[in-house]
Amino acid sequence: MPELGPSPLIAGDTHLSVADARSAIAAAIRPITRTQTVPLMQALGRVLAADVISPIDVPAHDNSAMDGYALHGADLPAAGSVRLRVVGTVHAGDVPTLQAQAGECVRIMTGAVMPAGLDSVVPQELCRRTTDGEHAVIEIDAGVLRPGENRRFRGEDLAQGRPAVQAGRVLRPADIGLIASLGVAEVTVFRRLRVAVFSTGNELRDLGEPLPAGCIHDSNRYSLMSALQRLGVEVIDLGLVRDDPAALEATLHQAVAQADAVITSGGVSVGDADYTRGLLARLGEVAFWKVAMRPGRPFAFGPLRRDGATDPAPSWLFALPGNPVASLVTYYAFVREALLTLGGASAEPLPVLQARCATAIRKRPGRTEFQRGRVHRDADGGWSVRLTGSQGAGILRSMCEANALVVLGHEQGPVAAGDRVDVWLFDGLV
Numbered sequence: 423m424p425e426l427g428p429s430p431l432i433a434g435d436t437h438l439s440v441a442d443a444r445s446a447i448a449a450a451i452r453p454i455t456r457t458q459t460v461p462l463m464q465a466l467g468r469v470l471a472a473d474v475i476s477p478i479d480v481p482a483h484d485n486s487a488m489d490g491y492a493l494h495g496a497d498l499p500a501a502g503s504v505r506l507r508v509v510g511t512v513h514a515g516d517v518p519t520l521q522a523q524a525g526e527c528v529r530i531m532t533g534a535v536m537p538a539g540l541d542s543v544v545p546q547e548l549c550r551r552t553t554d555g556e557h558a559v560i561e562i563d564a565g566v567l568r569p570g571e572n573r574r575f576r577g578e579d580l581a582q583g584r585p586a587v588q589a590g591r592v593l594r595p596a597d598i599g600l601i602a603s604l605g606v607a608e609v610t611v612f613r614r615l616r617v618a619v620f621s622t623g624n625e626l627r628d629l630g631e632p633l634p635a636g637c638i639h640d641s642n643r644y645s646l647m648s649a650l651q652r653l654g655v656e657v658i659d660l661g662l663v664r665d666d667p668a669a670l671e672a673t674l675h676q677a678v679a680q681a682d683a684v685i686t687s688g689g690v691s692v693g694d695a696d697y698t699r700g701l702l703a704r705l706g707e708v709a710f711w712k713v714a715m716r717p718g719r720p721f722a723f724g725p726l727r728r729d730g731a732t733d734p735a736p737s738w739l740f741a742l743p744g745n746p747v748a749s750l751v752t753y754y755a756f757v758r759e760a761l762l763t764l765g766g767a768s769a770e771p772l773p774v775l776q777a778r779c780a781t782a783i784r785k786r787p788g789r790t791e792f793q794r795g796r797v798h799r800d801a802d803g804g805w806s807v808r809l810t811g812s813q814g815a816g817i818l819r820s821m822c823e824a825n826a827l828v829v830l831g832h833e834q835g836p837v838a839a840g841d842r843v844d845v846w847l848f849d850g851l852v
């Protein structure tokens with residue numbers, strides 16, 4: 423076995439900025455190409471691989487947006503009021519054949535096809551219904567309706583032949599409903615991304631195992647697998663691996679044989695038992711290691727070769743630091759979007775909110791800092807953020823209490839109480 427000890431931390435050796443690290447990952451990875459066709463009700467959360475082209479206009483006809491009376495906009499009065507004779511009724515699902523002349527209107531229900539020539543609908547509560555001899559009549563005052571109001575146009579939602587939902591979309595409930603509105607029962611999606619996860623460290627014990635002195639329960643694998651579940655990928659749980667180069671190498675081989683990406687935590691720093699980076703160098707290539715950020719500085723990324731595999735694409739290793747908060751922060755900062763891209767999704771930038779920082783924060787330029795905070799709404803309608811206690815990289819509790827990460831940029835200096843800071847909302851992240 424070749425020497426796999428960690429490289430020493432050389433004074434002055436480079437740390438990539440968070441932005442450069444994100445760009446390097448985005449430049450390296452290519453989306454998977456394999457697709458499959460699934461019934462619509464199995465498509466929620468999957469990544470659409472081909473545009474859904476609308477086979478019809480939606481709605482298929484001009485129709486009413488209200489229960490009321492369809493009329494000629496030209497009949498609406500500029501002043502005073504107008505009386506219109508009701509010459510028929512149209513329900514949703516009817517195909518109206520009647521003709522309404524000037525001064526006439528038609529009782530119409532929401533969703534019913536507009537009778538030919540009529541262009542406006544007055545909601546029933548905005549007019550008065552009376553009679554004129556044996557005829558029903560409505561009376562409308564000036565100013566309650568503009569010509570053309572409350573008519574929905576044929577094809578205004580979707581036009582026949584145009585893409586209704588574009589490839590790359592992670593399908594949400596509204597997308598499923600929209601595709602159903604086209605009568606489309608199956609969609610083409612990318613195959614599910616396969617992501618292997620394992621934790622490294624002699625001190626780690628799994629759930630259900632006794633906890634000898636000096637040991638801790640593995641938490642990283644559980645938080646990471648949970649984040650991956652939310653992302654909709656197929657999670658391959660490879661458990662715990664000891665700080666033993668041979669065991670780590672065997673597990674990496676096992677991971678690469680099955681997975682598009684591999685996420686490890688721990689063993690990526692400069693301790694005597696930190697082997698992950700050395701293995702990445704031997705089984706693939708270290709694209710970069712060490713990012714100018716806190717927490718999360720020791721983070722390695724690169725491709726692992728898949729010797730003998732029919733698929734020429736590498737498996738990408740994201741080697742996350744062991745400290746529980748550092749592993750989650752690096753997941754949010756780098757891994758989440760990378761996996762979305764790898765799975766074929768068009769990566770949308772994360773929503774960033776600006777909030778007033780309740781307290782001062784010490785910060786020096788030259789690295790990005792992620793602090794755990796709780797964002798809340800102020801009485802004046804603005805947003806404020808308060809840090810959630812101890813920010814140590816191992817303190818998971820302050821992460822649980824947070825609903826956002828305060829992100830202090832690379833060049834930023836100290837923050838004074840009341841300054842505006844960028845925050846990433848967790849609900850946009852996971």
Ligand SMILES: Nc1nc2c(c(=O)[nH]1)N[C@H]1C(S)=C(S)[C@@H](COP(=O)(O)OP(=O)(O)OC[C@H]3O[C@@H](n4cnc5c(N)ncnc54)[C@H](O)[C@@H]3O)O[C@H]1N2
Nearest residue numbers: 621623640641642643688689690691696719743744745748
């Ligand atoms: N001399 C230096 N020491 C350290 C540096 C450094 O630059 N020079 N960096 C520090 C930073 S920052 C971090 S983060 C950690 C990361 O180190 P590793 O990725 O090698 O992680 P470990 O040493 O294996 O573990 C760190 C810490 O986290 C606990 N841990 C690990 N895995 C898990 C898990 N699955 N669940 C829960 N907790 C876990 C582990 O017990 C350690 O306490 O290195 C610093 N040191």
Ligand code: MOO
Nearest residue numbers: 717718719748815
């Ligand atoms: O980056 Mo270490 O990430 O401070 O815990």
